[in-house]
Amino acid sequence: xxxxxxxxxxxxxxxxxxxxxxxRLVNANxxxxxxxxxxxxxxxxxxxxxxxxxxxxxxxVSSYIIKGGHPYQPYSGRIISIAGxxxxxxxxxxxxxxxxxxxxxxxxxxxxxxxxxxKLVNLNIGTPIGYNGNIVVxxxxxxxxxxxxxxxxxxxxxxxxxxxxxxxxxxxxxxNCNANSLKADLNNLISVIxxxxxxxxxxxxxxxxxxxxxxxxPNPFLNIFSIxxxxxxxxxxxxxxxxxxxVSTSNKxxxxxxxxxxxxxxxxxxxxxxxxxxxxxxxxxx
Numbered sequence: 001x002x003x004x005x006x007x008x009x010x011x012x013x014x015x016x017x018x019x020x021x022x023x024r025l026v027n028a029n030x031x032x033x034x035x036x037x038x039x040x041x042x043x044x045x046x047x048x049x050x051x052x053x054x055x056x057x058x059x060x061v062s063s064y065i066i067k068g069g070h071p072y073q074p075y076s077g078r079i080i081s082i083a084g085x086x087x088x089x090x091x092x093x094x095x096x097x098x099x100x101x102x103x104x105x106x107x108x109x110x111x112x113x114x115x116x117x118x119k120l121v122n123l124n125i126g127t128p129i130g131y132n133g134n135i136v137v138x139x140x141x142x143x144x145x146x147x148x149x150x151x152x153x154x155x156x157x158x159x160x161x162x163x164x165x166x167x168x169x170x171x172x173x174x175x176n177c178n179a180n181s182l183k184a185d186l187n188n189l190i191s192v193i194x195x196x197x198x199x200x201x202x203x204x205x206x207x208x209x210x211x212x213x214x215x216x217x218p219n220p221f222l223n224i225f226s227i228x229x230x231x232x233x234x235x236x237x238x239x240x241x242x243x244x245x246x247v248s249t250s251n252k253x254x255x256x257x258x259x260x261x262x263x264x265x266x267x268x269x270x271x272x273x274x275x276x277x278x279x280x281x282x283x284x285x286x
Contacts, residue, residue: 018083018108018109018110019083019084019085019106019107019108019109020081020082020083020084020106020107020108020109021081021082021084021086021090021091021094021104021105021106021107022067022079022080022081022082022104022105022106022107022112022113023079023080023082023094023101023102023103023104024075024078024079024080024101024102024103024104025077025078025079025080025100025101025102026078026098026099026100026101026102027078027100028076028077028078030048030049030100031047031048031049031052031080031100031101032047032048032066032077032080033045033046033047033048033064033065033066033080034046034047034048045062045063045064045065046061046062046064047064047080049100051097051099051100052064052094052097052100052101055090055093055094055097056082058093059086059087059090061082061084061086063081063082063083063084064080064081064082065080065081065083066079066080066081067079067080067081067112067201067202068201068202069199069200069201069202069239069244069245070112070115070174070199070201071112071115071154071156071172071174071199071244071245072115072154072174075174078102079112079201081107081109081201083109086106088106091104091105091106105178108198109201110198110200110201111179111198111199111200111201112179112198112199112200112201113178113179114174114175114176114177114178114179115172115173115174115175115179115198115199116172116173116179116182116183116186116196116197116198116199117158117170117171117172117173117196117197117198117199117245117248118170118171118172118173118186118193118194118195118196118197119166119169119170119171119193119194119195119196120169120171120192120193120194121169121190121191121192121193121194122169122192123165123168123169124139125139125140125192126138126139126140126143126192126193127139128155128156132144132148134151134153135147135148135151135152135153136152136153136154136155136173138155140192142189142191142192143189143192143193146182146185146186146189147173147175149185150175150177150181150182150185151175151176151177152173152174152175152177152182153174153175153176154172154173154174154175155171155172155173155174156171156172157170157171157172158170158171158172158246158248159258161261162258164254164257166254167254167258169194170248172199179198179199183196183198197248199245200237200245200270202239202268213229213230214227214228214229214230214231214271214279214281215227215228215229216228216269216281216283219282219283219284220284220285220286221259221283221284221285221286222285222286223256223259223260224256224259224260225259225283227252227271229271229273231273231274231275231277232273232274232275233252233271233272233273233274234250234272234273234274235248235249235250235271235272236248236249236250236252236255236269236270236271236272237269237270237271237272238255238258238259238262238267238268238269238270238283239267239268239270240265240267241265241266241267246258246262246267247259259283259285262285263285264285264286265284265285266282266283266284267282267283267284267285268280268281268282268283269281269282269283
């Protein structure tokens with residue numbers, strides 16, 4: 001095969017303000033993305049379901065790609081990005097196809113529409129203690145009200161095995177809501193929430209890793225690696241081979257601490273720069 005599919009991690013900054021329609025499938029095997037006419041001039045991506053393809057064809061859609069790396073594991077393989085600007089009726093048509101499509105909404109191609117990463121001010125305030133029905137309950141009343149209003153059903157530590165206070169205060173939240181509405185509410189709760197960030201998505205695509213002047217060495221690495229670049233790095237993000245975000249930090253010391261604990265294998269390093277650019281790099285841990 002001339003075309004080799006690799007996980008291409010799409011940076012939040014590269015794809016900022018690029019809209020998509022994000023759908024969640026009922027079943028990961030029905031309605032999933034496949035390639036038609038592979039390696040031919042008229043190659044395109046579409047669904048393996050005739051009903052969805054009928055809707056896509058009605059609106060001239062040719063890009064239908066799995067939006068990978070969702071933090072809630074039961075959603076793995078079930079989130080699809082349909083890139084482009086579409087009328088609300090397109091979303092309505094997809095939503096009405098309930099045997100295959102669980103939900104559909106206008107979103108941003110670079111982010112998941114229902115997930116956030118956040119950092120607590122205090123390690124012991126805002127921690128989860130149970131559920132009220134399907135809604136997460138924490139030990140903070142104000143945070144509980146926000147979770148109730150936004151239907152937050154998943155709330156878990158990003159780095160549960162870490163010994164770092166900063167890492168242990170980092171959580172991922174998933175809701176049956178618009179993540180930006182949840183983000184606005186959380187950012188107003190400054191006594192409990194230190195910061196929030198959208199959760200980036202990963203895509204199956206061609207090998208389009210950035211060719212830049214940035215050098216990472218050694219690679220493969222054993223414990224840590226150095227990064228030589230002419231740009232100022234504002235954020236370091238690492239994804240594993242499945243597209244799951246496992247590290248997100250603006251501190252190189254914290255990055256070194258996290259990568260030293262990684263298992264042997266293949267990873268993607270996404271660097272965000274202060275000039276607004278971002279690049280992806282393949283990493284191999286020995």
